[in-house]
Amino acid sequence: MKKTKVGLFIPCYINxxxxxxxIATLELLEKLNVDVYYPQxxxxxxxxxxxxGYEEDSKGACNLFVENFKEYxxxxxxxxxxIYHVKHHFDILEQTPEVIKVRNNAYELCEFLVKILGxxxxxxxFPHKVGLHKSCHGLRGLKLxxxxxxxxxxxxxxxxxLNNVKGLELMSLNRKDECCGFGGTFSVFEEAIxxxxxxxxxxxxxxxxxxxxxxxxxxxxxxLEGLINRNKQPLKVMHIAEILNSSL
Amino acid sequence: xxxxxxxxxxxxxxxxxxxxxxxxxxVREKRDNSAHKVQGxxxxxxxGSGIKANVLSNLDEYLIQFESNAKKNGIHVHWASNxxxxxxxxxxxxxxxxxxxxxxxxxxxxxxxxxxxxxxxxGIEVIDTDLGERIVQLAKEPPSHIxxxxxxxxxxxxxxxxxxxxxxxxSQGNPEYLVSEARKHxxxxxxxxxxAITGVNFAVADTxxxxxxxxxxxxxxxxxxxxxxxxxxxxxxxIPQEKHLGVFLRLLARSATGQPITTYSxxxxxxxxxxxxxxxxxxxxxxxxxxxxxxRASLHCIRCGACMNTCPIYRRSGGHSYDYTIxxxxxxxxxxxxDLKKHSSLPFASTLCGSCSNVCPVKINIHEQLYKWRQVIxxxxxxxxxKKAVLKTAGVVLSKPGLxxxxxxxxxxxxxxxxxxxxxxxxxxxxxxxxxxxxxxxxFDEWFKKRNKDG
Ligand code: SF4
Numbered sequence: 001m002k003k004t005k006v007g008l009f010i011p012c013y014i015n016x017x018x019x020x021x022x023i024a025t026l027e028l029l030e031k032l033n034v035d036v037y038y039p040q041x042x043x044x045x046x047x048x049x050x051x052x053g054y055e056e057d058s059k060g061a062c063n064l065f066v067e068n069f070k071e072y073x074x075x076x077x078x079x080x081x082x083i084y085h086v087k088h089h090f091d092i093l094e095q096t097p098e099v100i101k102v103r104n105n106a107y108e109l110c111e112f113l114v115k116i117l118g119x120x121x122x123x124x125x126f127p128h129k130v131g132l133h134k135s136c137h138g139l140r141g142l143k144l145x146x147x148x149x150x151x152x153x154x155x156x157x158x159x160x161x162l163n164n165v166k167g168l169e170l171m172s173l174n175r176k177d178e179c180c181g182f183g184g185t186f187s188v189f190e191e192a193i194x195x196x197x198x199x200x201x202x203x204x205x206x207x208x209x210x211x212x213x214x215x216x217x218x219x220x221x222x223x224l225e226g227l228i229n230r231n232k233q234p235l236k237v238m239h240i241a242e243i244l245n246s247s248l
Numbered sequence: 249x250x251x252x253x254x255x256x257x258x259x260x261x262x263x264x265x266x267x268x269x270x271x272x273x274x275v276r277e278k279r280d281n282s283a284h285k286v287q288g289x290x291x292x293x294x295x296g297s298g299i300k301a302n303v304l305s306n307l308d309e310y311l312i313q314f315e316s317n318a319k320k321n322g323i324h325v326h327w328a329s330n331x332x333x334x335x336x337x338x339x340x341x342x343x344x345x346x347x348x349x350x351x352x353x354x355x356x357x358x359x360x361x362x363x364x365x366x367x368x369x370x371g372i373e374v375i376d377t378d379l380g381e382r383i384v385q386l387a388k389e390p391p392s393h394i395x396x397x398x399x400x401x402x403x404x405x406x407x408x409x410x411x412x413x414x415x416x417x418x419s420q421g422n423p424e425y426l427v428s429e430a431r432k433h434x435x436x437x438x439x440x441x442x443x444a445i446t447g448v449n450f451a452v453a454d455t456x457x458x459x460x461x462x463x464x465x466x467x468x469x470x471x472x473x474x475x476x477x478x479x480x481x482x483x484x485x486x487i488p489q490e491k492h493l494g495v496f497l498r499l500l501a502r503s504a505t506g507q508p509i510t511t512y513s514x515x516x517x518x519x520x521x522x523x524x525x526x527x528x529x530x531x532x533x534x535x536x537x538x539x540x541x542x543x544r545a546s547l548h549c550i551r552c553g554a555c556m557n558t559c560p561i562y563r564r565s566g567g568h569s570y571d572y573t574i575x576x577x578x579x580x581x582x583x584x585x586x587d588l589k590k591h592s593s594l595p596f597a598s599t600l601c602g603s604c605s606n607v608c609p610v611k612i613n614i615h616e617q618l619y620k621w622r623q624v625i626x627x628x629x630x631x632x633x634x635k636k637a638v639l640k641t642a643g644v645v646l647s648k649p650g651l652x653x654x655x656x657x658x659x660x661x662x663x664x665x666x667x668x669x670x671x672x673x674x675x676x677x678x679x680x681x682x683x684x685x686x687x688x689x690x691x692f693d694e695w696f697k698k699r700n701k702d703g
Binding site: 010012014015016017018019020022023026038040041042043044046048049050051052053054055056057058059060061063064089136137140141147148149150151152175178179181182183184186187188189190191192193194195196197198200222223225226227229230 | 251252255256259262265269273280283284286289290558560561564565596597598599600601602603605606607619622623624625626627635639640642643644645646647648649652656677678680681682683684685687688690691692693695696
């Protein structure tokens with residue numbers, strides 16, 4: 001059988017600031033024996049522009065994205081919000097077969113592992129008390145899990161994966177899917193509220209005895225980490241790919 | 249003032265923000281529990297949304313049907329294309345009845361039309377009879393929430409307010425005492441009122457009657473005691489048939505406060521013997537919103553307030569920071585349609601988390617409409633020079649891998665090597681309360697190239 005070809009999408013800020021997240025993602029996919037390629041010359045999905053109202057100016061970045069990824073069966077990235085943007089906001093491009101293919105086949109990492117590869121146990125071990133921050137774009141946008149506002153059975157792609165990590169204790173939070181307040185440029189233009197939301201989010205994890213906050217969207221984690229470091233709080237922040245790739 | 253500036257002021261008192269957030273979250277949780285008890289809740293939402301979509305597509309017909317049925321029942325029907333016309337119609341009815349005292353049961357539409365100041369200038373006493381509304385009226389403030397108008401006030405603040413205006417005794421915010429004093433005060437107003445004004449929650453096309461939902465029974469009390477009843481409604485309040493009430497009454501109260509149904513659902517189908525009933529049907533910008541395809545679904549809104557309670561930004565910035573009659577997520581869609589310039593910061597007062605769209609009983613895609621407004625605003629409104637330059641440049645950089653590589657490297661170099669004071673200065677909103685990420689030696693591109701060379 002032909003091996004599925006996966007194009008690895010590394011969002012701009014992860015590339016520049018969190019290479020360890022990209023490395024863990026790549027290693028995870030390699031471990032699972034998929035054919036992973038990293039198209040050189042990729043930049044960004046255009047989300048920061050779109051969310052700021054500059055969708056028109058993001059067309060160059062979106063077209064480049066399609067150019068880079070059109071030949072792969074799947075496009076996988078460790079960031080729910082970027083994948084959401086590709087799937088939902090690339091409607092500003094002309095809907096050529098290539099654009100449609102890229103939009104249909106873009107997957108957030110956890111979703112790809114569970115839904116496409118069908119694995120939940122990656123043989124990882126991580127003996128710590130972990131709190132899961134469910135990013136809104138992943139949760140409500142990509143439907144990676146059930147949302148507290150919506151009536152229906154409980155499910156969570158990230159929880160399925162974390163529950164199979166040896167030694168890991170998944171702590172329950174008081175507000176299990178409240179927004180952290182990052183919101184892209186919201187974090188700068190609505191600084192006061194953004195910071196307050198982040199502080200409240202962190203407090204929930206502290207109150208729930210969490211040692212490590214994880215999530216599938218490093219932008220939220222970057223915001224929380226910035227607050228944790230400034231306020232010297234006893235919490236660590238790790239992307240879910242790093243936890244799933246660890247064997248402690 | 250922009251939303252962010254008002255929100256920053258509100259956030260100066262962190263204890264109050266925490267209290268405000270908790271109070272609204274409590275209501276949101278009550279809503280969740282109560283919705284859980286209804287089998288097929290999501291189906292009900294679907295149904296509500298579908299009925300509303302039908303109404304908006306056939307609005308003219310339903311309105312005409314409603315008018316003719318209402319007239320058959322002896323109700324006087326008036327049409328107002330804007331706020332001024334609405335206010336003048338109200339005034340003409342008051343003049344006809346030589347009315348000097350008016351009691352009003354909560355109506356956001358009359359707030360929207362600024363009816364109170366208009367009537368007060370004419371020497372008419374207007375008393376809001378909903379307790380929350382009365383509190384903000386005494387404080388000379390607009391409501392900060394459409395269902396819980398005084399949610400921004402603590403009971404201690406209400407205590408002080410009542411001492412000043414109603415002559416009550418200091419009670420340390422004892423709620424029973426405050427409520428009973430308010431009741432005495434309002435009873436007196438009800439008894440002396442000439443005319444009662446109410447809002448309309450649902451106007452039923454096939455009966456020509458209107459339904460008003462309250463928890464305090466103040467709509468009934470006002471209407472039964474006064475000589476005339478004026479019901480004010482936006483054109484979008486129509487539902488086709490009486491049987492559809494079953495859908496909306498179940499959705500409304502649960503979404504609003506978590507109650508199975510409001511304490512009173514008052515049906516007004518004709519005037520009582522010897523009295524008069526008027527209905528004023530108001531447009532005031534709604535047809536224009538209807539014509540905007542991307543935003544027309546905002547007219548589904550049944551004003552339950554659930555999107556405010558769930559909104560993490562609303563909970564922490566308060567309703568007044570929106571500076572519009574309808575605050576919160578839905579207000580941020582409705583307000584730019586009324587005045588794009590004045591309200592251009594509101595669609596940005598959101599992380600686009602999507603909780604509002606999930607909670608909305610009539611399934612308005614609120615967060616998607618906020619995203620859409622942002623695109624319109626950037627095109628139509630003058631943008632801050634720096635913001636515009638930064639984002640336009642980013643657009644170019646991100647479309648060119650070579651430039652991106654260079655920019656990425658320079659930014660990381662700057663973060664790593666520049667003295668902290670350059671990064672953490674007043675202009676850098678990120679760094680005010682947050683540290684910047686620690687910079688590693690290589691970015692992923694560099695790591696990847698090296699690995700492939702070694703391997
Ligand atoms: S938009 Fe939806 S949730 Fe918000 S007030 Fe209207 S009906 Fe309620």
